[in-house]
Amino acid sequence: MTSKIDWSRRRAVAVHDETARIFSAEYADTNPFDSPFRYGRHLIDQVWAKNVAELPRGAQCLDIGSGIGAYMARLLAAGFDVKGIEPSEEMRRLAADHVPAELVSDGSVLDLSAFKDSQDFVYAIEVFRYLDGADNQAGHRQIYDALKPGGVYFGTYVNRWALDGYRQVVGLRRLKTALGLTPPRYHVEFETPSSLRAKLTAAGFRDIEIRGAMFAPLRLAHKAAPRLATALGQRTMAREGWLSDRPLTRPFAGHLIANARR
Template sequence: MTYVAPVTSSASEQQRRQHAASFGAAAQEYRRGRPSYPRQAVDWLVPASATTVADLGAGTGKFTELLVAAGFDVIAVEPSEAMREQLTEVVPAAAVHDGTAENIPLADASVDAIVMAQAWHWVDPALGIPEIARVLRPGGTLGLIWNIRDSDEPWVAELDEILHHHSRQDLDTAPSLAAPFAHVERAEFRWVHTMGRQSLFDMIASRSYVIVLPDAERADLLRNVAELLDSHPDLADHDEIKLPYVTRCTRAVRA
């Protein structure tokens, strides 16, 4: 999930690169706290006719394990060593490689489908699109997926307000895709992730913009989240937290 774009002098780009490189410091929290994805999203993103699927920016294997369970031969590509260690332990059936979307360690036309879960926003499309097209077979599918907290739920909106008070990351979850990709389609899936209180804190601690906060500011953020959990009527005294998500998907075909 940690994609490093080409070096530029802009402050915003340097910040993006810092955030992208931060996940290794919270690999265990990422594995414990991040949600999986709905199975129907796998079925929608990856054609049943596919055999070999590459998971780029595979992180700790949240989406990788769903691809393996669906019966595909899976190649996981992830640049963070700490994330790869988690991935290898959790999804031993996947072949795991160091690499990025801009530099994929696979042969030309070697996979039927490529997916990127919670990762496309770290990619430099000018470099990533031709590299992904190189690895895909003609007619192969590129699938992009994001889990977005459903802020229509009032307590989730309050949680987002706390997080965005310290920092925010605005994601384009319906990106345009340049040639040679065509037939771009979108889909959404709504679902609920059930988690414990500590898992919620792990999920927050694994956000890139939280990882890079100064210690005092991070502690203040987590304290505000604890106060929300203790005081909100939908959360107080609950052993389980039901966090609603909207999973947004994009798929396109390599022409």
Template sequence: MGREFIDIFEDWAKEYDNSVTGQDPQYEAVFANYDIILDEVTNASCGNVLEFGVGTGNLTEKLLQAGYQVYGIEPSQAMREIVNEKLPNLLVEDGDFLSFRKPKFQTDTIVSTYAFHHLTDIEKEVAVAQFAEILPINGKVVFADTMFESEQVRDKIIMDATENGFSDLVEDLNREYYPVTDYIKKIFEKNNFNISFKQMNDFVWLIIANKE
């Protein structure tokens, strides 16, 4: 993911779990249905899993409980330290969507939550091309990420957040690279993925892309 956001991840690490459980009103809508989102990603996964943006390990923990072998990538040292405390037997490596050490085992599913939007559009295209190289035929990409149906929807959400005084959320929405769903569909189909979308809350969509 975008290394320019590392300082934000480092600062947010200790408060992240409070945010995802709805204790920060600014991000309550962003993380609505959080446990359901993680369950959907877990249930859609198969085989050996490569996870980008492990964060504090909430999805990772569910994947491990479901019996998957997981190889984790996380660029934030503060986040990795939290994961190491939660899941001491799991090795989470320093890396991001564009620069990482590939797992030694075959990767059947690539997963990520709340992270892909940190890449610019060009970086997203590079990353998806790499996914196509890593995955076998019928391999999957399963992401839950912030994206919008249109720029108009995004602008309306920014306006509503501004009116509610959610200055941190507004800053995030103006700074990071939130895509529209049609663009995500285009870049995955360009790399021979068949993709489906499911909206999980006002901000987050589940995408399941199968390599053909």
């Protein structure tokens, strides 16, 4: 009998096999305003790039859930030593178009023993959302152990109270599944700034910073009126710090971004 934990892990991989080409198409387009995915990634990328700018020359980097290799390609172009872990076979196949295939291996954040005490920078973008709480904690500890002392972790998470209604949608899906109306889709792990800080602290991290990013109602606007949403996004982008990353607005942003140090 498959446990709930085993199911969430396997389903996370299956979802990415199924959607790999969609991710690839999103990364191929550079306009952040006509897609909520690209709008959010643009903001995530700004913080990620600041991390990269502070890395020592020739830093050892590890991409958890490396997908099609988009972030790895940027690091390689900048002269860094980077490896990727990606459990989705289809994602690995597409990654070979962007980075040398031997740099991306089949694996999981739950076993990084091969990288113990060796990495200057470890990042996990939209990974922990698919794993349950126990796997989140185990994965954070694996990342902590993979980092060198003083090494930096960067990760993104789904905000529990984001103003896009996603938590309510997930709740409705779970209800339909419980009633036997629809099969389960995948696990979603929600965080708040305080719960995320507590998890990272428990894993041993220090110098923890939690940011909010993405004016979450844009996701709803893109579903209801895409052209209006594009125009709205062009106005909100410059105001994101005020809309999504103030103490009062951070708990309602579309993304939570964590930075921490071993």
